[in-house]
Every structure is written in structure tokens, then in C-alpha cells.
Amino acid sequence: MTPAIEVRSLSYRYPRFDSRLALEDLSFSVADGECVAVLGPNGAGKSTLLLHLNGLLPESVSPKPSVWIGGVPVTAASLDTVRQRVGLLFQDPDDQIVSTTVFEDVAFGPRQFGVDGGHLKSLVEHSLGLVGLRGFEDREPHRLSQGEKRRVCLAGVLACKPSVLVLDEPTSGLDPRGRREIKALLQSLPGAKIVATHDLELAVELCSRVIILDNGRLISEGATIPLLANEELMLAHGLEKPHILLHKHPHS
Numbered sequence: 001m002t003p004a005i006e007v008r009s010l011s012y013r014y015p016r017f018d019s020r021l022a023l024e025d026l027s028f029s030v031a032d033g034e035c036v037a038v039l040g041p042n043g044a045g046k047s048t049l050l051l052h053l054n055g056l057l058p059e060s061v062s063p064k065p066s067v068w069i070g071g072v073p074v075t076a077a078s079l080d081t082v083r084q085r086v087g088l089l090f091q092d093p094d095d096q097i098v099s100t101t102v103f104e105d106v107a108f109g110p111r112q113f114g115v116d117g118g119h120l121k122s123l124v125e126h127s128l129g130l131v132g133l134r135g136f137e138d139r140e141p142h143r144l145s146q147g148e149k150r151r152v153c154l155a156g157v158l159a160c161k162p163s164v165l166v167l168d169e170p171t172s173g174l175d176p177r178g179r180r181e182i183k184a185l186l187q188s189l190p191g192a193k194i195v196a197t198h199d200l201e202l203a204v205e206l207c208s209r210v211i212i213l214d215n216g217r218l219i220s221e222g223a224t225i226p227l228l229a230n231e232e233l234m235l236a237h238g239l240e241k242p243h244i245l246l247h248k249h250p251h252s
Helices: 046-052 076-085 102-112 117-130 146-159 176-188 200-206 224-228 231-236
Strands: 005-012 023-030 035-039 067-069 086-089 164-168 192-196 209-214 217-223
Touching: 005 046, 023 046, 023 217, 035 046, 035 200, 046 164, 046 192, 076 086, 086 146, 102 117, 102 146, 117 146, 146 176, 176 200, 192 200, 200 224, 209 224, 217 224
Parallel strands: 035 192, 035 209, 086 164, 164 192
Antiparallel strands: 005 023, 005 067, 209 217
16 A cells, blocks of 8 residues: 655755754655654754655755655655645744634635635634634634644644644643643544654654654654653653653563
């Protein structure tokens, strides 16, 4: 079966910065319906990787692809198709909110794909209902809490009906209730998901598999609980064994 995401020998160096590779020879795949966490210390390359999955990086897309989405290579010619298939949730919702009302913000993406009129209105209402914000259509996004802003952004992503969700630190800056709500919402959503996170409890509860990056390289990948229970591996790469596993695997 064709993977939802396939990355083959992906390397990347930011222009105008130091000569260090931000990503070095990464290869992995994500199956349809699978949820995979991308873990690693700050500067490991997690966000850089996610930006490659819908063609936001590299700055000019190479004719020789390193990323495939549902079998479609990410090239300059396929960007419109890829960006409709891949919904990307940024780490900072203020980087993603573009409009003065919640309705217009959620409607922005579908409008780019030609949705309008009554279909657009019902799509926005449905998407806001999915994230628990029904009735927020006329609210001003900048007056919302961080958790509400993040859910507005997620509604905008879902309104485009992607087959792949790419999420950068979806629980950062949220209080415990906000984290629980986002986790429950993500668990309810179909399709492939890849989640870059420092929230290791989220990885345990949501993801069947994890990928560990450090200095732009893929260090390890495998089933979530055995990998995260490996305290020596975790500490070597700026991570800690999550508390949720301390009682389950006290001697790992």
C-alpha cells in the first residue's frame, strides 16, 4: 500500500546561515491512518522537517523530490495538490491566523480551493464544531485564548479536508485542560498524522510510533513505549523518560 508520507534521503541546509546541515539523509514513511511523533531536543530539525512535507521548504522546490505524499512527489508542479492533501498546524497560532473574524479565518483555505457560498458556510460551521468552537464565527481571533486560537487554526486546516495532518507542538503553551482537549480532538481525527512535540505524554497517548531526531539526523525509530522507556537513549538526546511510563516500566 502507498504510504501517506514517504521521505527518502532528505537533506537540507538553510541558505545564508552556517554550513551545518539542518537535515541529513532522513528516510522514513508514515502509513495511512498512522500517527507518528517526531521527538528531539531544540534544534534537532523537527520543524524544518515538517515544513518540507507540504513544500514550504526548500525555498525553491527541487525537480528531484525527496518527499512523496500519497505517492505524489513534492515538486513545483504538484504544490497545489500537495498543499490540499497536507494540513499543517504551525507551532504559534499567531503565525497562522490571517483574518479579522473566526469565520473568515477558517474560510480562508477552502476559498483558495474554490469553495464558496452555502457550501463554504456549512463547511466552516462543521469544522468549528469539530474543534468545539461552534458559535465562534463572529469572534475576533486576537481576543481568544491561546488554546482557542490553536483550535481556530486547526479548524481552518480541517476545513481543507486534508488526508495528512502535520502538527508542530500542538500542545505547547496550553494549560492542562487545553492539552487534554487537543489530545482528545486529535485522537478523534482520521487520516495520517505526524506530530513534532516536546510533550512526551502526548506521544505515548496518541502515537503508535516515534522518530527521534538530533542534529538533523534520524537517531532511532520504533514503537512508542519501548523507545521512550529506553532511558539511556532518551537522556543521550536531550529527552527524558515520560512520567506516564515510570510506573509501567520502572526498571527500563
